[in-house]
Amino acid sequence: MAVKGGEGSTQSRNLALLAKDVMEGYLTLNPLVLRKYNEATCKELHRQLRRLQTTIRIESVDLGNQTSLRIRNHRLQRMHQATGVLEHHAKLHRISLG
Numbered sequence: 001m002a003v004k005g006g007e008g009s010t011q012s013r014n015l016a017l018l019a020k021d022v023m024e025g026y027l028t029l030n031p032l033v034l035r036k037y038n039e040a041t042c043k044e045l046h047r048q049l050r051r052l053q054t055t056i057r058i059e060s061v062d063l064g065n066q067t068s069l070r071i072r073n074h075r076l077q078r079m080h081q082a083t084g085v086l087e088h089h090a091k092l093h094r095i096s097l098g
Contacts, residue, residue, distance in 0.1 A: 025074070
């Protein structure tokens with residue numbers, strides 16, 4: 001998990017891992033989880049979630065393989081839900097995500 005302190009690259013790497021955990025369904029973002037993050041961490045987490053969502057969308061998927069299509073759609077759904085929760089949290093706390 002990411003820490004509040006300012007360890008630039010380490011924190012970014014941890015947030016990238018956090019975003020991957022959200023994508024895979026190991027972790028869900030909710031207000032209790034987001035409460036411990038400061039403004040800069042929320043911005044970086046939002047950037048990581050968007051980057052990962054773009055990566056998932058770019059990957060080609062075989063429309064005949066229903067299993068891989070379902071897994072891809074679940075990942076996109078989790079990412080969309082997490083982004084929505086983060087954006088709502090930022091709106092409540094008046095954080096500009098950029």
